[in-house]
Amino acid sequence: LNEYMEKERDEYLKADTYERTEERQDYRNGYYERDYMLSIGKIKLRVPRTRSGEFAPTVFEKYRRCDQAFALSMLEMVVNGVSTRKVKNVVEQLCGEYVSKSFVSSLTEKLDPVVKEWASRSLSTDYYRYVYVDAMYIKVREHHKVVSKAVYIATGLNEGNKREVIGLKVSHEESYEAWKEFLNELVGRGLQSPKLVISDAHSGLKKAI
Known part of the structure; x- marks a missing residue:
């Protein structure tokens, strides 16, 4: 991997070490160390740099895509x-790496806008004959x-x-006011009057319907 990144820098610079050429794009500027996770464990790489800082090896772009896929897998578990x-x-x-619970929790925050969009979607494009x-x-x-x-x-x-599932809402308890608000939200999102609404015998729910 170190050799591969070195070749990439050579191609980017369009010049070998100490070579004088009009095609040269930039100059070498040493290395920095970076950990890289593989299936066999963690390795430390020497990442080549250039003076302008614009050179970036493709190795880590592939790593980033893998990282995103791994994050999505964690979200799916949640x-x-x-x-x-x-x-x-x-x-x-799987990785032998420590991941904090707060990190996993912060990942789930990415689901919030997805859930919000789903929960507020329009219901006017379909007719629901029966609603439970x-x-x-x-x-x-x-x-x-x-x-x-x-x-x-x-x-x-x-x-x-x-x-x-056309509606979902979390409340402290069941009450007529909360049920009425929930059903009004469904109507506000475009729910047309169904042929039948099926529920249990909760008095507040029956009154709200």
Whole structure:
């Protein structure tokens, strides 16, 4: 890899060491050390530099693409319900490298705009004949303690008989006001009046429907 980067710098400069030529683009400026992760473990490379600082070996561009793919794999684990602690342990087993839980958590923040776009998408392009509404309770870590919260879920059956989650919202508890707000948001996003709404017998939910 060191030899490969050296050749790349030669090609970039268009001149060998100490060679005088009108085609020369820049001048050599030593090396700097950088760690590089391979499947066999970590190695230390001597990365060649130029005076202008514009030369960049292609080795690390390939590494960056691999790094992005690895980050996406970690995100997929999180989406599928794997805890940040388990993701951290998997990374350490695969790479022998320590990854903090806060790093994994910061990665999941990249999902926020994706989820927000999905959650606010228009519902006017499909007609949902039947809509199922219900709440499930999940444990959430909030202000350094674990609390129980209600997740309101609306599932629609479209004209192609495909079920689709059309709404999702987290609230402190089930109440008429919260259900009414949730259903109004669905209408505001373009939900047309269905033939039937299916729910349990929660009085606040029935009143909101």
